[in-house]
Amino acid sequence: MRILLLRHGETDWNLQGRCQGVTDLDLNERGRQQAVEVGKYLSGEKVDAIYSSDLKRALQTAEAIRQFHDLEITVDRDFCELNHGELEGLTFTDIRSFYPDFLTRWRSEPARLIVPGGERLFDVEQRVWKGIERIVSSHSADEKVVVVSHNFPILAILCRITGTPLNDYRAFRVEPCRLNHISYDHREGWQILQINVWATPA
Numbered sequence: 001m002r003i004l005l006l007r008h009g010e011t012d013w014n015l016q017g018r019c020q021g022v023t024d025l026d027l028n029e030r031g032r033q034q035a036v037e038v039g040k041y042l043s044g045e046k047v048d049a050i051y052s053s054d055l056k057r058a059l060q061t062a063e064a065i066r067q068f069h070d071l072e073i074t075v076d077r078d079f080c081e082l083n084h085g086e087l088e089g090l091t092f093t094d095i096r097s098f099y100p101d102f103l104t105r106w107r108s109e110p111a112r113l114i115v116p117g118g119e120r121l122f123d124v125e126q127r128v129w130k131g132i133e134r135i136v137s138s139h140s141a142d143e144k145v146v147v148v149s150h151n152f153p154i155l156a157i158l159c160r161i162t163g164t165p166l167n168d169y170r171a172f173r174v175e176p177c178r179l180n181h182i183s184y185d186h187r188e189g190w191q192i193l194q195i196n197v198w199a200t201p202a
């Protein structure tokens with residue numbers, strides 16, 4: 001089975017360097033164009049299912065793919081972004097000023113650290129992997145599935161597959177509207193085939 005993990009297109013808060021978390025923002029103009037381009041890029045691919053986080057920026061990206069395929073979008077909240085709690089809407093400079101102790105700990109041990117008013121990266125890894133396991137159990141081995149999600153859920157999946165500790169999630173980087181190809185085989189298990197494939201103009 002092939003799964004294409006896709007981070008949503010750009011939003012204004014991406015551009016401004018603000019924490020988005022579960023704040024439900026629309027794609028900006030560039031993000032909408034990115035979504036159109038990735039939809040065109042995948043238009044010639046065999047796509048058997050499309051899953052998406054329930055946040056608008058992910059759903060809008062998924063819709064740009066869906067229009068080229070006779071499929072419904074399956075909304076799965078397990079693919080939602082890390083809840084950034086009190087940090088949502090803040091820039092890195094803001095966080096450094098208002099939450100210096102948290103930032104210090106996040107740099108060294110983010111996995112089980114609770115974001116103020118939010119959740120742990122460990123919890124994101126647990127729920128997003130449940131979502132991945134549901135996909136595997138619901139589709140046959142020869143199918144290709146697109147999952148439109150967010151930065152931290154995709155990073156958590158890549159860490160899980162490679163055995164990289166969540167505290168070292170920075171070993172990977174996921175840009176808006178880049179594709180990450182993973183596969184599953186009951187004999188060989190999980191493999192990462194490609195990371196950060198541009199489907200859109202840089």
